[in-house]
Amino acid sequence: MDLRFAPWPAGIEPAVPIEGYPNTFTHTPAAPPVIRPLTRTERTAPRSLHLKLPCGDENLAVMGPGRMAQGQLIHIAGRVLDEDGRGIAHAVVELWQANAGGRYRHPIDTRDAPLDPNFVGNGRVLTDAHGHYAFFTIKPGAYPVPVPATWWRPPHVHFSVLGPATLSRLVTQMYFPGDPLNGYDRILQSVPDAAARDRLVARMLPPVEAGPGWLGFHHDIVLRGRLATPVLP
Amino acid sequence: MKREHDDGRGIAPGDDGFAIAPMSEHTIGPFFPQNFFRAGDNDLRRRTPDAAPSARGQAITLHGLVLRQGGTPCVNMVLEAWQPDAAGRFDHPADPEAHLADPDFLGWGRAWTDAEGRYSFITLMPGGYDDRAPHINLAIMGAGLMRTARTTVFFPGDHAADPVMQAVPPAARPRLVARPDGEHRFRFDVILHGDAATETPFFQD
Numbered sequence: 001m002d003l004r005f006a007p008w009p010a011g012i013e014p015a016v017p018i019e020g021y022p023n024t025f026t027h028t029p030a031a032p033p034v035i036r037p038l039t040r041t042e043r044t045a046p047r048s049l050h051l052k053l054p055c056g057d058e059n060l061a062v063m064g065p066g067r068m069a070q071g072q073l074i075h076i077a078g079r080v081l082d083e084d085g086r087g088i089a090h091a092v093v094e095l096w097q098a099n100a101g102g103r104y105r106h107p108i109d110t111r112d113a114p115l116d117p118n119f120v121g122n123g124r125v126l127t128d129a130h131g132h133y134a135f136f137t138i139k140p141g142a143y144p145v146p147v148p149a150t151w152w153r154p155p156h157v158h159f160s161v162l163g164p165a166t167l168s169r170l171v172t173q174m175y176f177p178g179d180p181l182n183g184y185d186r187i188l189q190s191v192p193d194a195a196a197r198d199r200l201v202a203r204m205l206p207p208v209e210a211g212p213g214w215l216g217f218h219h220d221i222v223l224r225g226r227l228a229t230p231v232l233p
Numbered sequence: 234m235k236r237e238h239d240d241g242r243g244i245a246p247g248d249d250g251f252a253i254a255p256m257s258e259h260t261i262g263p264f265f266p267q268n269f270f271r272a273g274d275n276d277l278r279r280r281t282p283d284a285a286p287s288a289r290g291q292a293i294t295l296h297g298l299v300l301r302q303g304g305t306p307c308v309n310m311v312l313e314a315w316q317p318d319a320a321g322r323f324d325h326p327a328d329p330e331a332h333l334a335d336p337d338f339l340g341w342g343r344a345w346t347d348a349e350g351r352y353s354f355i356t357l358m359p360g361g362y363d364d365r366a367p368h369i370n371l372a373i374m375g376a377g378l379m380r381t382a383r384t385t386v387f388f389p390g391d392h393a394a395d396p397v398m399q400a401v402p403p404a405a406r407p408r409l410v411a412r413p414d415g416e417h418r419f420r421f422d423v424i425l426h427g428d429a430a431t432e433t434p435f436f437q438d
């Protein structure tokens with residue numbers, strides 16, 4: 001067996017479709033996925049993708065001098081890792097989120113929560129040689145999902161990570177520790193394994209470690225593909 | 234075995250020692266930022282938004298619709314394409330002929346569907362390699378899709394011996410072949426959810 005892309009461990013992938021989330025019934029493929037041999041196309045990905053997708057917007061909270069976003073200033077940092085815990089160098093990490101009032105700056109989000117003129121809410125960075133990434137931002141607000149069985153999304157941050165193979169491409173979300181809405185979120189709770197859910201929740205740094213001004217959160221992101229990341233020299 | 238950056242969470246014994254389980258996939262949701270897209274992102278021939286497109290091959294357009302249950306178009310779906318160059322090579326260490334790969338061709342692009350559910354990519358006709366027929370891998374993400382949907386687009390011609398095509402039930406294989414749609418244009422509709430005779434085959438990732 002090729003361990004580079006061993007099957008997902010049980011309980012980690014969300015169980016779909018999700019009761020109360022109607023779009024998962026109309027969008028999720030009905031047929032079980034076809035198991036294919038993994039060839040070069042699946043195991044590779046573009047190198048130097050940051051030339052195509054410019055990176056470097058790591059500060060979402062400050063638009064310019066005197067233009068601070070509203071909300072609790074936070075710092076999110078961690079590493080992008082492979083399944084052996086090795087940092088993935090030069091992965092493209094995209095982050096987007098709602099503002100402190102729970103609204104996205106996106107034409108589709110027409111909810112009557114206020115927009116913040118000083119908050120756009122997305123950024124893209126490149127991990128360093130050891131897989132480290134970091135963002136300065138604000139803590140997003142919760143927002144309701146407009147479906148018949150309304151539920152509220154807890155404060156969360158969306159992550160999109162492009163790593164060393166297209167098969168290790170990961171789209172996921174990060175949650176905040178201790179939020180009472182976490183236990184009610186249909187999306188977070190669709191992950192069957194409690195430990196897997198727990199790893200989607202960031203760890204708050206002791207304030208003395210984070211330093212003044214910003215509340216710090218640590219969050220590591222683990223991609224699939226154990227042998228697809230070259231060992232660093 | 235204690236790892237250097239082990240913070241004590243998520244470590245479980247794996248097949249070959251201690252490994253960290255990968256993170257759960259989630260939907261990309263309806264609000265993937267529009268300013269993450271730039272003109273030329275859907276052009277696989279360009280290494281950078283401003284670079285001249287590679288001309289080492291036949292330029293083609295791959296376009297189509299993304300549809301959900303009932304044949305309803307899906308808006309704001311994100312599609313990512315990945316393929317070898319026109320000679321079937323990747324600029325990647327896993328390719329033994331990487332040093333011969335087209336230096337101007339990226340082979341990766343991102344598109345999103347408009348209000349009618351349409352997407353399009355501009356690229357070069359991929360070359361085959363080893364036992365692989367010419368193909369483009371697509372990853373499809375969007376609201377309602379908790380897991381990324383992955384499929385492979387083939388082109389009219391000889392793909393009967395392709396090992397990925399052979400993994401697909403024979404009746405579904407024609408649904409992985411783009412159909413000619415004008416000069417150097419190919420159409421490939423992605424049917425995320427349909428009946429057994431229409432749904433696009435997707436692959437386990």
Ligand SMILES: [Fe+3]
Nearest residue numbers: 153156158262
């Ligand atoms: Fe969200």
